[in-house]
Amino acid sequence: MRTSYHDIKAIVLDRIRKDVWPPGANLPGEIELAQEFGCARATVNRAMRELVHEGVLERKRKAGTRVKSSPSRKAEFAIPLIREEIERTGAAYRYVLVDRQVIPAPGWLQAQINIPRHQKVLHLRCMHYADSHGYQLEDRWINLAAVPDAENETFADVGPNEWLVRKVPFTEGELVFSALNATREIADFLNAAAGDALFTVERTTWLNALSVTYARLYFARGYKMTSRL
Known part of the structure; x- marks a missing residue:
């Protein structure tokens, strides 16, 4: 069964909840995660980007991806009719x-x-x-x-x-x-x-x-x- 970016997001969130990757922890690189999950690197990249956008992870050049110490959520507001x-x-x-x-x-x-x-x-x-x-x-x-x-x-x-x-x-x-x-x-x-x-x-x-x-x-x-x- 093909691993989707939704699956990867769910696994990452589960590991964060279980303190496999606690706040401040660095995540493995995209190539390593792609090999683990048996998917393309682009699929991992999309999952990581969405979790960054949602305030769970943060990315810095040359420092990789890590779990935010104080996770935040970005409010999205649709203009109501x-x-x-x-x-x-x-x-x-x-x-x-x-x-x-x-x-x-x-x-x-x-x-x-x-x-x-x-x-x-x-x-x-x-x-x-x-x-x-x-x-x-x-x-x-x-x-x-x-x-x-x-x-x-x-x-x-x-x-x-x-x-x-x-x-x-x-x-x-x-x-x-x-x-x-x-x-x-x-x-x-x-x-x-x-x-x-x-x-x-x-x-x-x-x-x-x-x-x-x-x-x-x-x-x-x-x-x-x-x-x-």
Whole structure:
């Protein structure tokens, strides 16, 4: 039976758990492991690379591969679709475009996502409802230099996040989580009182060196985010 890289990962993890290779221990070389497992060196290499990516092993030039002294896990965050999140709760999803305008990027946004002065951006505000209750207010800015097709999209029927996820790739993202005190306007959208602390996500994405979008997502009171590591 052919040994796969999944098999090798499982064996390595089992040996680490059993202290055959304790924290800080150097692993045998890829050629030696390939001979032991009866597989190609490339198969061992893939298993090692994945375990490095997952924070179990570390590799250094000329020092080989060893078990990390303090194993870590790299969090991977998929951009969620709010429609799917709401529907999973059993509620009916409803989307409303509040306003849409193409304007020169304000100064604070130029600094936030590193775009030139007078660069055109699309500014959208949208509401997402669970049944009749406000669930999320989306305040989004799209860099039209990165996503020119967005200028001709009305976003009357589909939210910008869902449209971007399906249409535009990204290579890097940044998430900032905070509790912000609601202004009177934000509070009205989310059935809160002015000054209430609302869970807020700021999300920026880039395509290589070009910023794609910056969004502030305000959630109704009681919202909980769950993520797996």
